[in-house]
Amino acid sequence: MTDGINISTAELTMNEPDDRNRLDVTVQGLIHTGMDRPDGPLKVSGRATYAHEDQPAGMMTGVLVRAPVAGGQITGLNAEAVRKLDGVRDVFHGKTFLRNPAQGTANEAPVQPDGKISYIGQPVALVVADTFEQARHAAHMIELQITPEDAVTDLDVAEIETPKDKQSSQGDLDAALSDAAYTVDETYRTSGHSSSAMEPHAAIAQWDGGKLTLRGSYQMLKYNVNELADALGVDAENVHILAPYVGGGFGSKLGISHEAVAAAHAARELGAPVAVVLSRQQVLEATMRRSETVQHIKLAADADGRMTGIGHDSTVSQLLDESFAEPVSQATPFLYRGENREIGMHIKRINRMCAGSVRAPGEAVGITALEIAMDELADVSGIDPVELRKRNIPEVDPSDGREFSSHKLAEALDDGAKTFGWADREAGKTDGEWLIGYGMSSATRVNMLGESHARVTLNEDGSLLVETDMTDIGTGTYAILTQIAGEMLGVPADRVTVRLGDSSLPKAAGSGGSWGAASSGGSVFVACEALRKKIAETMGVEERDLTLQDGVATTNNRRADLPEFTKNGPFTVEGTINKGDTQTDRRQATFGAFFAEVGVNSVTGETRVRRMHGSFAAGRILNAKTARSQCLGGMTFGIGMALTEELMFDKRDGHLVNNDLAEYHVPVNLDVPQLTVNFVQERDPWANPMQAKGIGELGICGAGASIINAIYDACGVRVRDLPATMDKILPGLPDM
């Protein structure tokens, strides 16, 4: 450290739109480029240390024990016998263990049920041994004594709650339906989904005195610290979480999970580092699922296809006492016009693993069903599906009259249709046994900003250091923060270092809800803008008259290398961005359009996607490559949702039947054809000073509908119960 260190703060609350478009004026040329991830070489060469890879000496391994029944109370277990097995150090169970992972931004421990079982697969005990193999076998040898309790394992008999605050109504939907020229009134079902990130949930806990260091795989460290501390009954200041690399999250790692609490508890008791990694089966059985949904959708339209009413009534499921409910109809209020509306939401209570965030909670399934219904409306009205949607784009948010911050759905529809060749699609096309069909759908996702802090240091050598507890869950955070800082301060990317995933660093919003780039990037922007002001001040000019490029500051009559400004030590600014009035003054959302070509096999009912395109508008695109990758990933999720992914439960006892990746079918390479992605030029001044919006989830929001709609076009079978596996197509195919 240098004596002359100079630290200050800068803060922005987004109360006003920012249409200065600063990143269009800066000249470093980093922003928006498809810059490679700085962490890429580490990842592809195995040097990036994921949670279970940074192993301290003397580490022991714990394996969690699964509850075998959906309801009951554990009264004892054969710990004495198991402790005698080879290598076993101890057996833990009881009140520290979580019932389920914390929901996103919970900021406190989830239920710790002290041996009460709420679902099959609930981790109820931990066996720690010297080696993984010993621990795994010993965990298998655990015999639980359980007093059975009633459990609801069949959705058909589950009780239904109808929360008052989740119902809304405008106008008279029934009248609109009876007056309408065209209507749709159908029920759609989507299956439960699992994120199943490539890196399973993993933690290594190590205590030093009363201080815990936990290497984990989590998305939102500032909340995770509090959740973990609360679960362990210690002060948050004694909990330090490291998550420099996270191998996928998709919502499943928003909150602290079983492995972290179990590892920390065991490490504290044993006085040694303990690692706990969930098996793939445990990931599927004990981390967050996306609830299955039943969605009753009603659409009313006049003779021109202009919508006069929308009804969207959804039923989801959840464990008892959990408040999260898949917000299925979150975007229904603003996507299309129609003055008569009814939004309903019901929750069935069931003894299954906790329902929580899985990539784009709400829109992922809600827009998918709505967009199948829109295709049905296009079909009955005879209006082209793209045109139908364009006719129904509202001027303002129809639910509350708010203006949109920026709205590029029409542009995305046009761009997508043009790129895909929508107008040239051929009806009744075949390719051997394959019936070819085309479908499209709109995309939308709400846009958010969360309080975020980041520290940016201009070092004495002119290099930059960016520090925040923000995570990179494979999304490209290292890349975009490098780009934002380098762009703002005129520093080449290889002179910018970004440190992430350490809870001792300034607290970011975390990765989730597509808000990570805007929020953490916003705080870096704010800090950088303050640094620019300091440089301008030193040069005696206004900040806007300052040009920074390749480590050189230039004004009208002066040039200076950046190190000239840090002769007395580095400059550090901690930047803060807060959400403000712009979040509520305008309806903020991202939009897009999907286009798919599928083949349906006329013999077997197998569906394969042949090509798929997405056009998206998400404000300024910070990194063209990582943003595109997000969209490709979202569209791939969409293929899975449409065709293969389904959590299957045995309704007799409630257990998850397909608890591995052999039988929970995520799309494999051969299921994913060449996908193409375009971005529609957009700047959203209401979002943040970068005019960028969230892109991490938009690619899944409605994607599956384009495939389902293409299946209908191909073979005339309208699948309303996803996924569209062959057994649902077969009955509609011609006899053989």
Next chain:
Amino acid sequence: MKQFDYIRASANSDVTRTPDATIIAGGTNLLDLMKLEVMTPDKLVDISRLDLKQITPTRDGGLRIGALVTNSDLAADMTVREDYAALSSALLAGASGQLRNKATTGGNLLQRTRCYYFYDTDQPCNKREPGSGCGAMEGANRLHAILGVTDKCIASHPSDMAVAMQMLGAEIEIEGTDGASRTVPLSEFYLIPTDPAVETVLQSGELITAVTLPAPAEGNQTYRKVRDRASYAFAMASVAARIEVSEGKITQAAIACGGIGSMPWRDPAVEEALVGQEPSATLFSKAADILVADAAPKDGNAFKVPLARRTLIATLKELTGVQQ
């Protein structure tokens, strides 16, 4: 995984003299099952270093495939590709590249079912734990068999390779505890699950040393697999078929099906219905009816009845050039 003793066999007799040991070759299935403690052998005998890796011609013009020939090597063998194309296709339709590089011919024949209940040790399964019941019977049974099932077990056999071999009329060379070899036709190798834990005629201490294929037969052959995703999924239905047409009549027919049976399913009545007849959509439909005549579907796998029918009809059309 339960601790186990490990023996590395350097001669076939090391295997046949330790009948209490479980044989491991590629381990692509056994290791998974051991990790889950679905299988808990006390002793493993590793045969991967035995000299069973050759593919050689037989005296009667057929092919002898060593038990340790990997699925990848077998699929890529030029003789297999040219003369037993259905087998090559079937191998390539199975698992993934990495698994095929490890999985062996003998091991593939002996791979266990993918029944969800077999894999979950907290669930009843007559195959894993005789007498405990069958969870699949009234539970999730989308994957399950519709043919060759009993009231004890409806598990389906997962192999693609074995379906093609069944169609090709393969025989299995088995070395016994006395060092003598016996040969069992593949059609007699698997057992109907009256005792679901006993899946084949293989006895303790016996070692599969090779699979022999008869001399290449006339006609067109193919392997068609129907599955939920384009790769890395087990067959919902599959058909391996060879059809020879001469002077407008079917003169030879060999058909085996996967995904629908408790074993690689070959029904001579289906073949008999075809031979001597003029190929036509009507004929194929009749043959397909025979295939599923004794089907015993459950709620989750009822779609396999029309699926198997349709897949067989389409495969026969493809092989004979019948349109519509």
